Amino acid sequence: MKIAVCVKRVPDTEARIKIAADGKAIDEAGVKFVLNPYDEYAVEEALRLKEKAGAGEVAIVTVGGDASQETIRTALAMGADRGVLLKTDAVPLDPLPVARALADELRGGGFDLILFGKQAVDDSSHAVGLIVAELLGLPSVGAVTSLAIADGRGTAEREVEGGVEVVEFALPGVATADKGLNEPRYPALKGIMAAKKKPLETKPVALAGAGLEVIGLAYPPERQAGRIVGEGAEAVPALIEALRTEAKVL
Amino acid sequence: MANVLVVLEQRDGVLKRVSFEALAAGRALADQLGGETHAVALGPADLAVEAAGAHGADRVFLATADGVRLYQPGPYAATVAQQARAGYAAVLLGATALGKDLAPRIAARLGCPLAADVHAVALDGGAIVVARPVYAGKAVYRLRVTAPQVVVSLRPNNFPPVHAARAGTVERIAVVDGVGARTTQVKEPEHAAVDVAEAGIVVAGGRGLKESQHFRLLDDLAAAFGSQAAVGASRAVVDAGWRPHAEQVGQTGKTVSPNLYIAVGVSGAIQHLAGMRTAKVIVAINKDKDAPIFKVADYGIVGDLFDVVPRLTEEVRKVRNA
Numbered sequence: 001m002k003i004a005v006c007v008k009r010v011p012d013t014e015a016r017i018k019i020a021a022d023g024k025a026i027d028e029a030g031v032k033f034v035l036n037p038y039d040e041y042a043v044e045e046a047l048r049l050k051e052k053a054g055a056g057e058v059a060i061v062t063v064g065g066d067a068s069q070e071t072i073r074t075a076l077a078m079g080a081d082r083g084v085l086l087k088t089d090a091v092p093l094d095p096l097p098v099a100r101a102l103a104d105e106l107r108g109g110g111f112d113l114i115l116f117g118k119q120a121v122d123d124s125s126h127a128v129g130l131i132v133a134e135l136l137g138l139p140s141v142g143a144v145t146s147l148a149i150a151d152g153r154g155t156a157e158r159e160v161e162g163g164v165e166v167v168e169f170a171l172p173g174v175a176t177a178d179k180g181l182n183e184p185r186y187p188a189l190k191g192i193m194a195a196k197k198k199p200l201e202t203k204p205v206a207l208a209g210a211g212l213e214v215i216g217l218a219y220p221p222e223r224q225a226g227r228i229v230g231e232g233a234e235a236v237p238a239l240i241e242a243l244r245t246e247a248k249v250l
Numbered sequence: 251m252a253n254v255l256v257v258l259e260q261r262d263g264v265l266k267r268v269s270f271e272a273l274a275a276g277r278a279l280a281d282q283l284g285g286e287t288h289a290v291a292l293g294p295a296d297l298a299v300e301a302a303g304a305h306g307a308d309r310v311f312l313a314t315a316d317g318v319r320l321y322q323p324g325p326y327a328a329t330v331a332q333q334a335r336a337g338y339a340a341v342l343l344g345a346t347a348l349g350k351d352l353a354p355r356i357a358a359r360l361g362c363p364l365a366a367d368v369h370a371v372a373l374d375g376g377a378i379v380v381a382r383p384v385y386a387g388k389a390v391y392r393l394r395v396t397a398p399q400v401v402v403s404l405r406p407n408n409f410p411p412v413h414a415a416r417a418g419t420v421e422r423i424a425v426v427d428g429v430g431a432r433t434t435q436v437k438e439p440e441h442a443a444v445d446v447a448e449a450g451i452v453v454a455g456g457r458g459l460k461e462s463q464h465f466r467l468l469d470d471l472a473a474a475f476g477s478q479a480a481v482g483a484s485r486a487v488v489d490a491g492w493r494p495h496a497e498q499v500g501q502t503g504k505t506v507s508p509n510l511y512i513a514v515g516v517s518g519a520i521q522h523l524a525g526m527r528t529a530k531v532i533v534a535i536n537k538d539k540d541a542p543i544f545k546v547a548d549y550g551i552v553g554d555l556f557d558v559v560p561r562l563t564e565e566v567r568k569v570r571n572a
Contacts, residue, residue, distance in 0.1 A: 013501045013521040017388040026389065037502050093393065094363040095354065121501055123384050125366040127354035134358035139430040140323070142351040145495070156431075159496050160347035161445040163438045165321070169431035179488075179502055180495040211363030211397030215379065220390050223527065223546050228539070232553035233561040239533065240565045242549050247531045249451075249510045250569055 001056035001149075003046040004111045005080065006102055006129065007039040009064050009071040010122040024214045033067065035074045038117025041177035044184040046115050047079045049149055056112075057081050061105055063091055063098050063207070069200060076195035077187030083200040092210035093123055099131035101205045107136060111172060113154070118143040118176040133174035140174035141167040145181055252285030255334055257343035257352065258302060258310075260293040262319075268344030268404075270305045270411035275371055275404055276342045277306030277414050282373035283339055287416070290333045292326055292425060294319040303418015305411055310418055315425045320436060321348045324428025327355035332426050334360055338399065340378055342371070345403035346447075357401040364401045365393060367505075369408045369528075378402075386501035386524035406448065407507040408528075446480040446497050451510045454482035454499055454526070458515020458536060458555055462492035467559045468514060474566040482506065482526075484516050500525035515555045518543030535559065 012032040020027040050056040058080040072083035116129030133140030144156040229238045243250040256276040258269040280287040286308040295314045302310045343349040345367045357364035370381040378395040453472045472479040483493035501521035511529035534547035544550045
């Protein structure tokens with residue numbers, strides 16, 4: 001089973017975001033970066049499928065700067081076999097050029113399955129994996145919480161409003177991972193040491209043709225400071241009154 | 251290319267509210283562009299789209315077939331993309347589970363940019379400009395579209411439906427075949443509850459509830475509010491296995507914008523606040539008066555949730571039954 005997993009380096013979800021002086025991006029100084037949490041589910045799923053198949057390869061592919069090597073190493077430490085960094089100085093917000101670069105790398109790679117996280121927790125476009133699938137002409141299913149592969153076919157489940165969709169597709173195919181798919185393993189010391197010796201190829205790419213231009217990045221409007229209506233259960237009638245007469249939501 | 255195409259979403263042959271939200275955004279943008287608002291809908295033979303005209307659609311392109319009663323990525327993307335190629339400045343749809351899946355597929359087929367989960371869209375200096383949250387709402391990008399066409403998915407609960415009576419002329423189009431993955435069924439939960447992302451009222455619980463079975467208190471409170479209320483959960487309690495991920499609110503869960511959000515025993519971690527800060531009204535109930543949740547709450551009660559919540563449930567019942 002030959003599987004590719006596309007990943008992204010993102011700020012930790014607990015990180016405070018500071019906007020850079022140019023007002024168009026975040027100030028990365030002091031921000032801890034991690035392997036995108038949804039991508040961890042994708043890496044874990046790929047490793048499990050390879051382990052179950054008893055043979056195969058898990059390749060990690062990312063678009064980013066030199067610092068993304070560290071992100072690839074994290075996935076290699078979990079157990080992936082090799083990494084490819086499609087190197088660029090700036091990753092645009094428009095998902096299409098990113099997806100095109102990934103599709104060019106993956107095309108002809110002979111992968112049975114290509115996995116992504118359903119979205120990166122930074123720009124949350126929920127797009128690149130599905131665009132890659134369309135560009136490659138492969139069947140795909142987005143935001144899966146379960147995935148079973150048998151006899152050259154995949155069966156996935158995805159959560160939708162008020163239910164769970166069951167989706168079937170033929171391999172080769174693409175799936176993007178949602179939380180709940182599995183419990184990702186932590187890299188063990190042995191894995192971290194082994195990751196240092198695994199192949200990591202760097203290929204420069206040019207991401208042209210972005211159709212979205214950043215005007216500015218700003219903090220969201222602050223919520224007006226509220227008030228404490230009281231302490232304990234005795235405060236409930238005052239709260240009810242406020243919700244009815246002030247907020248008018250009851 | 252001054253017209254706007256709105257993708258309508260249906261369930262069981264009935265248009266969802268998010269369709270009217272998208273029409274409202276589409277109508278406003280088309281008016282600024284000096285063009286028309288067209289809608290496209292896929293669904294079963296009995297899909298009723300008459301309401302689209304009253305909500306601002308000049309024309310409605312309707313593609314019905316038994317095979318697209320459920321969301322099928324291939325035919326949905328192929329049919330919408332074919333219609334969009336007729337020349338539209340923008341393709342708008344709600345950023346629901348369906349919309350989030352469909353939008354990138356349309357963008358890929360049109361070879362155009364995608365602006366996802368947008369909460370504002372307007373014409374500015376001759377270009378379409380959108381605002382969209384990033385870092386789960388910790389910051390907001392303003393982006394200018396520099397391509398001739400763009401796909402925009404719209405954050406639910408941000409574009410109130412409008413009554414703008416238009417012709418809404420229905421024209422039948424064919425469902426375009428699209429190969430790919432096939433949705434075989436939708437499994438409904440045993441007790442049909444409103445999804446936390448669509449609920450008008452969300453009652454969310456955190457670690458302060460101490461044990462999973464104490465969420466019964468929140469189920470009771472949500473039930474007191476009626477069928478439009480749902481229970482939400484913080485990441486901590488989902489990770490602990492107390493509640494399903496479908497209920498998680500925050501950066502690795504759902505982003506919600508209900509009219510009323512009641513945070514119970516939720517401290518207010520930055521990744522949680524990111525998922526609910528756009529709620530219209532926030533109430534916090536927490537025994538720690540210094541909990542960060544109080545900084546974003548409109549109303550707070552400092553106290554033991556095990557005393558406060560049952561009383562609140564009782565009072566809400568009284569109001570609702572009055």
